[in-house]
Amino acid sequence: MPLPTRPLRKLGFLTIGLFEGDDPGPGHESTLQIIELGERLGFDSAWVRHRHLQYGISSPVAVLAAASQRTTRIALGTAVIPLGWENPLRLAEDLATVDVLSGGRLNPGVSVGPPAHFDQVKDALYPDTADREDFGHERVRRLLDLLRGEPASGFRGTEGIEVYSERVQPHSPGLAGRVWYGAGSLRSARWAGENAMNLLTSNVVKAEESTDFAEIQVSQVREFRAHHPDGERARVSQGLVVIPTDGATPEQRAKYKEYAGKRTPRTAEPQGPARMMFAPDLVGTSAEIAERLYAQAAFREIDEVAFALPFTFDHRDYVQILTDLATRLGPELGWRPAAH
Structure with missing residues (x-):
């Protein structure tokens, strides 16, 4: 196995949090139990996806x-909140509140662009302003300014017995510095760097200068850091679908290989008008996965990951995968679990 350029510093995981439409409680409870398990296993971070009008969180x-x-x-963390669905001021209030409740542990990940299936949902989402909404980077700037404590109102003071603040309350110092941008293109990676954000790079990137996933991803990471005030110290987290099989049953191994096999064809060439490239899912023993990770140029340049759990597996599968990630693959990558 190639020697690591640096030990993995932070190990996290990402879950979509699926649930049944007729009985959503158990699915949400499973997600919370998985996060609790992640903490017991020493993971540094737990991330949840964001799905609107679907059977996920x-x-x-x-x-x-x-x-x-x-x-x-x-x-x-959130990976990621699509800001096209959000009012930045209201979101800033919610994020700050949860950050206070968590003791400063929130890591909001965001992205921009029109909401999915916008023509079908715009009348419900923006009945009066759909044609005037800006779904670009300005929405992120508004959110960051509000989290930093910039004025949200021209009024402050006391009115009767009510006391008003000109900035979002509660204010949680440091939260703005923990906001991540989910980028899939060189332009987005550059913008995130120029605006001193953290970068989330996943198993989906835009084929621009190449059709080789690894080449595209490392190019985006370098573009981000080249434009970030912190340079090489700027935080980047890589999210790939990683399925270790060390502690899996024969039935689970067969299930995992079938899952990855069905998804492999989409990794051969750019997909759709946007020319999106997908990374192959990594299935195998922790030693095998570590070797494949070290062979990737982008992985050799980062020291944080948030490995994605497959969408449709059972709770017991996630328990096995997380346990292997923390006890087998993490140590293979030089990571040490966080102290309790």
Whole structure:
């Protein structure tokens, strides 16, 4: 196995939090239990996806508020909140509230762009302003300014018995510095760097200068750091679908290989009009996965990861995968679990 350029410093995981439409409670409870398990295993962070009008977590901030009361140490992140669905001022209030409740552990990840299936949902989401909404980077700037404590109102003071603040309350110092941008293109990576954000890079990138996933991803990481005030010290977290099989049963191994096999064809060439490239899922023993990770140029340049759990597996599968990640793959990558 190639020697690591640096030991893995932070190990995290990402879950979509699926649930049944007719009985959503058990799915949400499973997600919270998985986050609790992650803390016990020493993971540094737990991240939840964001899905609107689907059977996955639609309100990650609310879910992480609950998780903040069932954990004490693990960082809690969103990967990612699509800001096209959000009012930045209201979101800033929610994020700051959860950050206070968690003791400063929230790591909000965001992205921009029009909401998915916008023509079908715009009348419900923006009935009067759909044609005037700006779904670009300005929405991120508004959120960051509000989290930093910039004025949200021209009024402050006392009116009767009510006391008003000109900035978002509660104010949580340091939260703005823990906001991550989910980038999939060189332009987005550059913008995140220029605006001193942290970078989330996942298993999906835009094929621009190449059709080789690893080449594209490392190019984006370098572009981000080249434009970030912190340069090489700027934080980047890589998120790939990683499925170790060390502690899996024969049935689980067969299931995992079938899952990855069905998804492999999409990794051969750019997909759709946006020319998105997908990384192959990594399935195998921890030693095998570590070798494949070290062979990736982007992985050799980062020291934080948030490995994605597959969408459709069972709770017991996630327990096995997380346990192997923390006890087998993490140590293979030079990582040490956080102290309890």
